[in-house]
Amino acid sequence: MLLAQLITSYIAAACFGIIFNAPRHALIQCGMVGMFGWVVYYILVEQGLDVVPATIFGSMLVAILSQICAKIFKTPIIIFNVSGIIPLVPGGLAYDAMRKFVENDYFLAVQLSAKVMLLAGAIAIGLMFSEVVHQLLKKTFAWLHLE
Amino acid sequence: MSAQPGSVAKVCLLAGKIMLESGAETYRVEDTMNRIAASLGLENAESYATPTGIQFSTEGEASYFRRISNRSNDLQKIADVNSISRQITAQSLDAKEALLLLKGIQHNSETFPFWLQLIASALASGSFAIMFGGSWADFAPSCIAGAGGYAAMIGFDKLLEIRFIAEFVASFLIAVIAVISIKAEFGQYMDKIIIGAVMPLVPGLHITNAVRDLMAGHLIAGISKGVEATLTAIAIGAGVAVLFAFLPH
Numbered sequence: 001m002l003l004a005q006l007i008t009s010y011i012a013a014a015c016f017g018i019i020f021n022a023p024r025h026a027l028i029q030c031g032m033v034g035m036f037g038w039v040v041y042y043i044l045v046e047q048g049l050d051v052v053p054a055t056i057f058g059s060m061l062v063a064i065l066s067q068i069c070a071k072i073f074k075t076p077i078i079i080f081n082v083s084g085i086i087p088l089v090p091g092g093l094a095y096d097a098m099r100k101f102v103e104n105d106y107f108l109a110v111q112l113s114a115k116v117m118l119l120a121g122a123i124a125i126g127l128m129f130s131e132v133v134h135q136l137l138k139k140t141f142a143w144l145h146l147e
Numbered sequence: 148m149s150a151q152p153g154s155v156a157k158v159c160l161l162a163g164k165i166m167l168e169s170g171a172e173t174y175r176v177e178d179t180m181n182r183i184a185a186s187l188g189l190e191n192a193e194s195y196a197t198p199t200g201i202q203f204s205t206e207g208e209a210s211y212f213r214r215i216s217n218r219s220n221d222l223q224k225i226a227d228v229n230s231i232s233r234q235i236t237a238q239s240l241d242a243k244e245a246l247l248l249l250k251g252i253q254h255n256s257e258t259f260p261f262w263l264q265l266i267a268s269a270l271a272s273g274s275f276a277i278m279f280g281g282s283w284a285d286f287a288p289s290c291i292a293g294a295g296g297y298a299a300m301i302g303f304d305k306l307l308e309i310r311f312i313a314e315f316v317a318s319f320l321i322a323v324i325a326v327i328s329i330k331a332e333f334g335q336y337m338d339k340i341i342i343g344a345v346m347p348l349v350p351g352l353h354i355t356n357a358v359r360d361l362m363a364g365h366l367i368a369g370i371s372k373g374v375e376a377t378l379t380a381i382a383i384g385a386g387v388a389v390l391f392a393f394l395p396h
Contacts, residue, residue, distance in 0.1 A: 008274035012346075015271035019297075019347060020170075020220040021258050038278070076229045078171060079222045091349030092279055092342040094376075098384025103391070116354070124358040 002039070009038035009087050017083040026079050029069045033084030037062035041088055051115075052122045058088050059126025067130050081127065090119040154242045155187045156203055158235075160213050161249045162228050163194065163201045169221035169228075173197065173360055173368040179232050183245075186236045197368050198375070227252045261301070268347040269294035276343030284335045285343070288328035292344035296321040300348055311382045318345055318386030326390065345383050350376035 013034020017027045041058035045051060066080035097112035159180040166176045176196040180203060184192035195202045198218060204210030231248055234240045240248070259267075272293020273286040281289070296317040303313035325340040334340050353376035361369030 004277060008277045012271045012274040012278065015267035015274070016347075017222075018259050018267035019264055019271070020222050021224075022222040023226050024258060026222075026226075075226050076175070078175070079226055082170075082220070082222065085355060086346075087275075087278065089349075089355060091346050092275070094354065094380045095342060095345050095349055095383055095387075098380045099388055101381075102385050102388035120354045120358045123355045124362055127355075127359065128362065 002042075005042050006035055006039060009042075010035040012087055013038075013083050016086045020082055022079050022083060023075065026069075026073065026075060029073070030080055030083040033062055033065045033069065033080050034087050036065060037084055038087040052118050055088055055119050055122040056126045056129075059085060059123045060129050062088070063127045063130035064133075067134055085123060085127070088123060090116045093119065151242070153208075154246065155184060155189045156192075156205065156208070156211050158187065158242050158245045158249065159183050159192070159194065160201060160203055160211055161246065161253065162232060163196060163203070164213050164215060165224055165228050165249065165253050167196060167198065167201065167215045168218055169224040170218060171225050172356055173365050174363050176201070179228065183232055183235050186238065187242050198371050223258045224252055224255065227255075265294050265298060268297035271347055272296075272344045274343075275346045276339045279339055279342055281339030281343065282335045284333075285340050288325065288334035289340045289343035291328070292321045292324040292340060293347055295324055296344055297347050311378060314348055314379055314382035315386040317348055318383040319390055320386075321345055322387040322390040326394065341387060345387070348379070348383055350379040353379070 010031040014027050014031030016034070017030035022030055037058045040061050041051075041054045044054035044057060062081065062084040066077050066084055069075075069080045070077040093112055094116045097109050097116055100106075100109035100112060162183060163176045163180045166179065167173070173196045177194045180194040180196075180201075181192060184194075184203075184205070189205050191206045193204050199215050201213045201215065202210060203212075228249065231240065231245055231252075235245055269290040273290040276285045276289035277283065299320045300313050300317035303316050304310060307313060321344045322341060325334070325337050325344065328334045328340065329337045353372050357369050357372035357376060359369075360372060
């Protein structure tokens with residue numbers, strides 16, 4: 001089952017790279033970043049963790065891997081971020097929420113929308129976390145250099 | 148190195164416009180514009196980007212404005228503009244050369260042909276159906292529905308130039324294909340097929356970008372992106388729901 005998740009998440013992330021017109025040479029990395037992020041999320045959820053913290057950890061890994069790829073290949077981080085984060089994005093849930101709204105099931109709809117907002121926030125926190133670490137490392141190195 | 152303020156502003160605005168139209172985050176756009184301005188010798192330049200327009204002003208000069216009317220996702224262009232901005236910062240390009248290069252990028256056609264994007268959205272849809280807990284029987288119908296929906300989205304967007312209607316029609320078509328494939332006993336779970344197939348249309352990226360912009364303090368950009376994402380989600384949800392409203396239970 002895990003193998004199927006690995007393969008499908010790789011394909012999904014790389015295909016989103018094509019849909020978003022990512023540079024050709026970045027597609028393989030896009031798929032890798034997306035796959036690792038999703039697998040971390042999947043395993044954590046399987047172990048019984050709630051989806052919101054699982055999303056935070058998944059997106060942290062995505063951000064760290066993207067940061068590394070961006071440094072190595074000297075391209076803006078957004079290229080790896082965007083398609084890598086796609087498997088974690090609560091698109092399916094957002095769709096579910098909207099469907100409940102138009103079906104007049106407001107009770108579930110509001111519940112699902114709140115979950116979507118939480119998950120979007122979790123992704124943003126995860127993505128920002130690696131930026132914070134990056135800035136801290138950079139400043140520390142600059143400071144050590146000055147000493 | 149000091150160039151004419153007007154021509155520097157032109158370079159900055161074009162770079163910002165291309166980036167915003169390709170779906171870059173607003174803070175990155177402002178950062179790039181300020182960096183280009185500083186390296187080309189414009190001190191105290193200020194830029195203000197929102198998803199629908201950019202303003203750029205320098206001390207003692209007129210301030211400039213550009214309207215952003217259509218936005219899509221084109222990471223290649225963001226990477227290209229980024230590399231030009233790096234070259235400008237390294238002082239190996241002047242304003243005139245940079246403007247020529249940027250104009251070239253603006254008119255570049257897409258990296259991947261349409262048929263390849265269609266195949267990609269089909270495969271992505273099928274994969275998502277599996278990832279969200281569907282069975283392998285749902286892979287093929289989700290692929291077909293995803294490709295059909297993506298093609299309808301692009302086609303109607305070109306035809307009508309109203310994103311909302313294009314997304315509505317696309318998700319309606321996805322629901323139709325899903326219902327037909329379930330009726331023909333071609334797939335197993337209708338919900339998984341539909342969720343997989345709408346993924347290429349769903350504004351997941353916009354939702355995330357909106358939250359990031361809000362957290363970074365770009366309040367107007369964050370809110371307008373959030374509204375854009377909500378509109379898309381409404382269109383997709385409504386397209387599917389309309390079919391279910393007519394379907395006999």
